[in-house]
Amino acid sequence: MLLIRCPYCEEERPELEFRNAGEAHIARPTDIASISDEDFEKFFFIRSNKKGLVFERWRHVHGCARFFNAVRDSVSDKFLLTYKAGEPKPDVSTLTAEGGPAAWANRPPDQLNEKPKSKRSTKGEA
Amino acid sequence: MAKIATAARNPAHAGKNVGGEGVALKVLEPASRMSLRARPDTIAALSKALGVTLPQKPKSSAAKAGRTALWLGPDEWLVIDEAGGDPVADCAGVKGLHSAVDVSHRNVAIAVTGPNAAATISSGCPQDLSLAAFPVGAASRTILGKVEIVVLRTGEDTFRVECWRSFSDYVWGFLSEAARDAG
């Protein structure tokens, strides 16, 4: 099972407690009545749907119930970072994938909330 | 002659209990419960009114004189009063903006006790319930099978599982099966 770090609960929790809530950092137009149909369509329906690093909203729905944001690799399913709602979009160039998704499971409890020490130290561990 | 009718409230699953190998389940007595939402600036006043300090650390709880406050989220608590008090009435005099809703009869509480208590709950709960990760006093909203529950560890081998009344059939059945398997 994937473990996702909730920035409000300040620890990794099982994915079953979470729900995806779509793409993050989409600004709602300040005067939505005055924008054109084309602009509304872009705001409302069009999403980047990238392969690779994506910014997403998630909700810890069966936990603290808070929405937060996450940077996830849509290929490996790995979460690179989660941060509180309202915090600025992190700089992608400072983020690097650390290990595979399987490396985050099966860790003893005392290591569960530790950050990997070096960028590649957890690779291959499962 | 008019007859006087009296209505008695029959709590869901009242008096049920299951004893297995190393684990026992028991439906707990009805209690007063409150869903409390408040911003940081009101926490001190609410704590004073309730007589129990609202915990601000994730996955924690605080108890005093039969009243327990469980941290559910950064601005949300479940307050359980087993001493016959009325937490909503106690909050009524607090001036700061807050929401206090009586949910006493929304929930059913099940005590899971014994050396296999954690194993029994773990059969349907994905959280780590080891003492290292979930110590005595830890509390969390989470899931059991396909329903949402709130778990409070009241002792090394004792848990209080709170679920919504309409889910209580499912939770009771799930835990009963799990208790048999865990034994």
Ligand SMILES: [Zn+2]
């Ligand atoms: Zn959370």
